[in-house]
Amino acid sequence: MDTAQTYFLLTILLPLLGGMFTYTIGGKKGINVAVAAMGGGFVMSLILLLSVIDQPWVIRWKWVPGIELGWNIDTTAAVLMSLVSFISLLVHLFSKHYMFGDKAIDRYYGKLGFFTFSMLGLLASDHFLLLFIFWELVGFSSFLLIGFWFDDIQKAQGARKAFMINRVADAGLLIGVILLVVELDVNFISELKEMPFSPMLQLAGFGLMIGAFGKSAQFPFFGWLPKAMAGPTPVSALIHAATMVAAGVYLLFRTQEILTPDVLAVTAFVGGLTALMAAIAALTQFDIKKVLAYSTISQLGYMVMGVGVGAYESSLFHLWTHAFFKAGLFLTAGAVIHYYHHAHHHCHRFDAQDMRNMGGLRKILPVTFIAFLINGMALSGLPFFSGFLSKEGILSGALIWAVGHGNAVGYLVVVMAFVTAALTPFYIGRQILLVFFGESRTVNKPVEGMEPIFSVKLTLLILAVASIWIFSALNPFDGHGWWLGNLLFDDHVMPDTSHQFLLHVTMALSVILVISGLALSYRKYKPDSAVVLRFKTKQRPKGLLGKLSFNAWYIEDIYEKISDGFLNISKTSFQIDKKIIDRSIDLFGVSTVVFAKAMAIVDREIVDGLVNFAAWVSRTIGNAYTKVHAARVQNQLLWLVLFIIVIVLWLQF
Amino acid sequence: MEITLTYYLMLSAFLLCAGLLIVLIKKNAVFVLLGIELMLNAANLNLVAFSKFDPSLDGQIFAIFSVVVAAAEAAIALAILLNIYKTYKSSDLDDLDTLNY
Numbered sequence: 001m002d003t004a005q006t007y008f009l010l011t012i013l014l015p016l017l018g019g020m021f022t023y024t025i026g027g028k029k030g031i032n033v034a035v036a037a038m039g040g041g042f043v044m045s046l047i048l049l050l051s052v053i054d055q056p057w058v059i060r061w062k063w064v065p066g067i068e069l070g071w072n073i074d075t076t077a078a079v080l081m082s083l084v085s086f087i088s089l090l091v092h093l094f095s096k097h098y099m100f101g102d103k104a105i106d107r108y109y110g111k112l113g114f115f116t117f118s119m120l121g122l123l124a125s126d127h128f129l130l131l132f133i134f135w136e137l138v139g140f141s142s143f144l145l146i147g148f149w150f151d152d153i154q155k156a157q158g159a160r161k162a163f164m165i166n167r168v169a170d171a172g173l174l175i176g177v178i179l180l181v182v183e184l185d186v187n188f189i190s191e192l193k194e195m196p197f198s199p200m201l202q203l204a205g206f207g208l209m210i211g212a213f214g215k216s217a218q219f220p221f222f223g224w225l226p227k228a229m230a231g232p233t234p235v236s237a238l239i240h241a242a243t244m245v246a247a248g249v250y251l252l253f254r255t256q257e258i259l260t261p262d263v264l265a266v267t268a269f270v271g272g273l274t275a276l277m278a279a280i281a282a283l284t285q286f287d288i289k290k291v292l293a294y295s296t297i298s299q300l301g302y303m304v305m306g307v308g309v310g311a312y313e314s315s316l317f318h319l320w321t322h323a324f325f326k327a328g329l330f331l332t333a334g335a336v337i338h339y340y341h342h343a344h345h346h347c348h349r350f351d352a353q354d355m356r357n358m359g360g361l362r363k364i365l366p367v368t369f370i371a372f373l374i375n376g377m378a379l380s381g382l383p384f385f386s387g388f389l390s391k392e393g394i395l396s397g398a399l400i401w402a403v404g405h406g407n408a409v410g411y412l413v414v415v416m417a418f419v420t421a422a423l424t425p426f427y428i429g430r431q432i433l434l435v436f437f438g439e440s441r442t443v444n445k446p447v448e449g450m451e452p453i454f455s456v457k458l459t460l461l462i463l464a465v466a467s468i469w470i471f472s473a474l475n476p477f478d479g480h481g482w483w484l485g486n487l488l489f490d491d492h493v494m495p496d497t498s499h500q501f502l503l504h505v506t507m508a509l510s511v512i513l514v515i516s517g518l519a520l521s522y523r524k525y526k527p528d529s530a531v532v533l534r535f536k537t538k539q540r541p542k543g544l545l546g547k548l549s550f551n552a553w554y555i556e557d558i559y560e561k562i563s564d565g566f567l568n569i570s571k572t573s574f575q576i577d578k579k580i581i582d583r584s585i586d587l588f589g590v591s592t593v594v595f596a597k598a599m600a601i602v603d604r605e606i607v608d609g610l611v612n613f614a615a616w617v618s619r620t621i622g623n624a625y626t627k628v629h630a631a632r633v634q635n636q637l638l639w640l641v642l643f644i645i646v647i648v649l650w651l652q653f
Numbered sequence: 654m655e656i657t658l659t660y661y662l663m664l665s666a667f668l669l670c671a672g673l674l675i676v677l678i679k680k681n682a683v684f685v686l687l688g689i690e691l692m693l694n695a696a697n698l699n700l701v702a703f704s705k706f707d708p709s710l711d712g713q714i715f716a717i718f719s720v721v722v723a724a725a726e727a728a729i730a731l732a733i734l735l736n737i738y739k740t741y742k743s744s745d746l747d748d749l750d751t752l753n754y
Contacts, residue, residue: 633746634685638677 004057007048008073011081012120014041015088019113026106031096034109038092038116042085045120049078053487058126058190072126072190076316076488080123080250083320087242087327088116090459094331095234097456098338108148108232115141119243123250126188128177131251135173135215138247139166142239146231158230165224165559169214173251176207180258192257205263208255216248218304219274222297223555229289233334236289241296241326246319249300252307253316268308268401269409272416275301279423281552283430284541287353288333291431294552295379296326298420302394305417311397313489317482318390321378321472325387328375328463335368335456336361336435355434359532362436369436371460376432378467380425381514386472388510393480395421396506400499422513429521438527477507661702668695682737682744686730693723 018037022030051057056074063069073081092112099105118137125131140163147159180186183200195201212218217225228240239245252259252267259267275298282294299322306315339361340352351357362369378385381392398417402410469476473483524531541550551557668691675688697716704712738744 633749634677641673641677 004048004051004073005059007044007051008057008071008124010044011041011048011085012117012124014038014044015085015113015120016117017113019110019116022106022113023110028105030106031109034113035089035092035096037113038085038089041116041120042082042089045078045082045085048073049075049082052078056190060126067129068127068187069130070126070188071124071130072188073124074190076253077123079320079484079488080246081120083323084116084119084123084243087323088112088119088238090327090331090463091234091238093455094237094334094459095232097453098234098334099232104148108145111141111144111148112235112238115145115239115244119247122247126190128181128187128189131189132173132177135211135247136170138244139163139170139215142166142228142244145235145239146228148231148235152230155230158227161559162224162227165221165227166214169210169221172207172209172214173211174207176204176209176211179204179207186258189254192255194257197260201258202260202262205255205259206266208251208259209263209267212248212251212304213270214248215251216245216300216304217274217297218248218270218301219277220555220558222274222278223552223559225297226290226293226552229287229293233289233330233337236293237327237330237334240293241330242323245296245300246303246323249303249307249315249319252304253312256307256312264308264310265409266308268305268398268413271301271303271305271308272398272413272420273301274298275305275420276416276423277301277553279420279427280545280549282427283423284546284550286355288336288355288358288431288435289330289353291355291427292326292329292333295329295424295427296322298424299326299379302391302417302420305413306394306397309394309398309401309413311394311401313480313482313485314390314393314397316488317472317485318387318394320482320484321386321390321467324463325375325378325385325467328371328460328467329379331456331463332368332372332375332460335365335460336372339365339368355431357441358435359438359527360436360440367457368460371464372436373432374464375467376428380428380518381421381510382425382518383511384469384476386467386469388514389469389473389476389478389482391421392477392507392510395510396499396503399502399506403502418509418513421510422517425514425517426521429518430525433521433525433527434532438532441532658702658706661698661705665695665698665702668692668698680745680747682734682746685746686727686734689730690723690727693719697723 014037018034018041021037022034024030052073053075056072058070058072060068060070092109095108095112099108102108115138118134118141122131122134122138125134143159143163143166146162147156150156150159179200184195184198184204186192186195214221214224225240225245229236231239278294278297278301282291282298285291285294299318303315303318303322306312306318336358337352340358374385378387381388395417398414402414465471523529526532541547548554672688672691672693672695675691676685679685679688697719700712700716700719704710704716734744737749741748
């Protein structure tokens with residue numbers, strides 16, 4: 001076993017073993033083991049990264065005859081693995097505080113370790129089949145985590161819905177994988193190269209795309225991500241911000257060589273559409289986590305669009321920066337929810353996640369406020385924050401792509417992307433204003449001294465600091481200056497100078513859009529504005545656009561309609577089954593029984609009768625004969641002797 | 654007076670008739686067995702008697718065989734009889750009518 005293999009196995013197995021250990025011994029004592037194992041896993045992932053910088057580490061082994069599986073750890077995989085390990089470590093740390101006192105905290109850590117293992121395995125898989133296995137494991141472990149509080153029927157249902165929607169999209173991935181492996185004989189992701197166009201390739205590409213859309217919550221599958229908010233908030237940070245949802249983008253990024261232009265165009269369009277739809281949906285949500293969920297979908301739309309328009313680097317860059325600031329936002333939201341939960345635990349039917357109840361937290365939770373502010377600014381794409389850099393790359397990539405193709409759909413994608421860029425600062429500004437500014441809108445008095453413990457503050461601050469531009473690129477205005485870019489991409493080239501003009505346009509436009517978005521949100525949601533004051537009465541948005549946004553384009557209802565449709569189909573077929581098929585089967589059964597009865601009579605009366613008759617004949621003869629054959633031995637002997645005498649005499653004369 | 658073959662044959666015929674009579678009229682199985690022995694011995698007497706007027710000894714050897722077989726037959730017959738008595742609590746031949754029904 002070479003060293004890289006050891007590091008790799010330790011990286012993926014330590015979180016799993018730590019989690020399993022905690023779950024096995026139970027109670028609260030094992031938690032530190034899980035956290036320590038996760039820390040070890042993170043260190044190992046860094047060592048692994050260092051050991052594969054020069055040369056990717058590839059291993060293949062025979063699984064069943066004819067199928068060879070394999071891992072491939074190149075720098076991209078290693079960087080993302082260390083990212084996942086890092087976020088997972090922070091979530092482990094944060095959860096110690098957040099989940100404190102939960103009865104099943106050991107189970108929680110077990111599931112967390114299981115999820116981390118699955119995600120790391122997914123990143124390292126080289127064979128499509130292995131990728132699919134880990135893809136499903138990730139889906140399943142996320143289902144376990146979302147449904148962690150399964151006592152609550154709504155949360156359990158949410159987990160089920162999220163899982164089911166994922167499964168529908170996974171069917172697409174399965175089709176794609178089967179087509180690739182069986183029809184096109186493409187097995188290893190690391191050995192992909194451009195192939196001549198064929199309808200099969202096109203179909204496989206669309207399959208992969210649908211699978212990626214499912215995991216990355218793209219239209220029309222994005223409904224599962226808000227459902228997934230039923231899980232504990234740190235889980236939302238881990239799964240639904242940083243890791244699992246990035247799997248789709250990662251898959252598209254890895255398979256970019258074999259995606260046909262049609263697939264890429266659809267990907268770009270759906271990515272842009274999802275970004276816009278989700279951003280609009282985020283505008284009117286009141287649940288603090290739902291806003292973040294829709295913003296995640298929107299940002300994932302950016303990444304998917306980036307892959308579609310050929311800005312792979314920027315997509316991966318955005319995945320990287322987004323993982324930090326969105327995990328930060330979710331964890332700070334978790335801290336806020338935790339605060340409200342504990343400050344109002346005596347208050348019945350209090351919704352600790354409703355932003356209409358919040359306000360004025362700036363003074364009560366200062367550290368949380370700062371962390372949220374920095375991460376929020378990174379999300380909105382303000383210059384000097386990491387989000388600006390990566391989003392810049394995607395936007396300019398989209399613009400260059402559209403100009404290069406010059407068709408209407410391309411420009412539509414660009415327009416959607418830029419509108420989203422304006423909406424993002426608006427909704428995140430609204431959230432910051434509603435949660436942290438103004439006065440508390442609850443009837444209860446604010447509780448002082450509820451600032452979380454040190455390890456939580458540290459976690460939040462680490463994530464906040466990582467969202468400042470200097471940790472991603474030296475130049476705060478260079479969207480292609482990611483210092484990991486040189487490491488990850490062999491052909492890391494600057495966009496050629498002919499596009500310099502477009503780059504400047506993008507930058508100017510996006511800065512203007514961000515600032516105007518923030519300004520608009522301040523104008524509308526500033527403390528004591530009419531809109532904010534109205535929240536005390538718990539009003540829901542009115543008007544067509546408001547309703548459309550609040551209900552997230554009625555995507556849930558559409559799912560409901562679809563599943564109702566399936567339900568109706570199955571009900572109808574049930575009726576057909578019961579009324580027609582069952583009837584005819586019953587008829588057949590009854591006629592068989594009647595026939596059998598008739599056969600039984602024939603059997604009893606004729607066949608048995610013959611046998612009985614033979615027996616009767618034998619018995620009668622036997623009885624008659626016994627009468628003759630009396631038990632008088634001596635009589636018989638006498639007769640014998642007499643007959644002998646008679647015969648002797650007869651012969652004599 | 655010279656004892657001729659006729660005397661032997663007459664004695665043997667008497668013994669045979671006596672045995673047959675016992676076999677036919679006695680109810681008790683033991684007596685029936687005795688009668689059978691008597692008849693066997695009548696036959697033996699015949700064999701020995703004929704042998705006396707014959708230069709070869711075949712008849713006498715045959716008689717010895719017959720005696721041995723008779724002994725074995727008597728042993729087996731008595732064993733059967735004992736079992737019959739155990740089963741039916743009787744040695745009367747007329748009681749042994751199970752097979753008749």
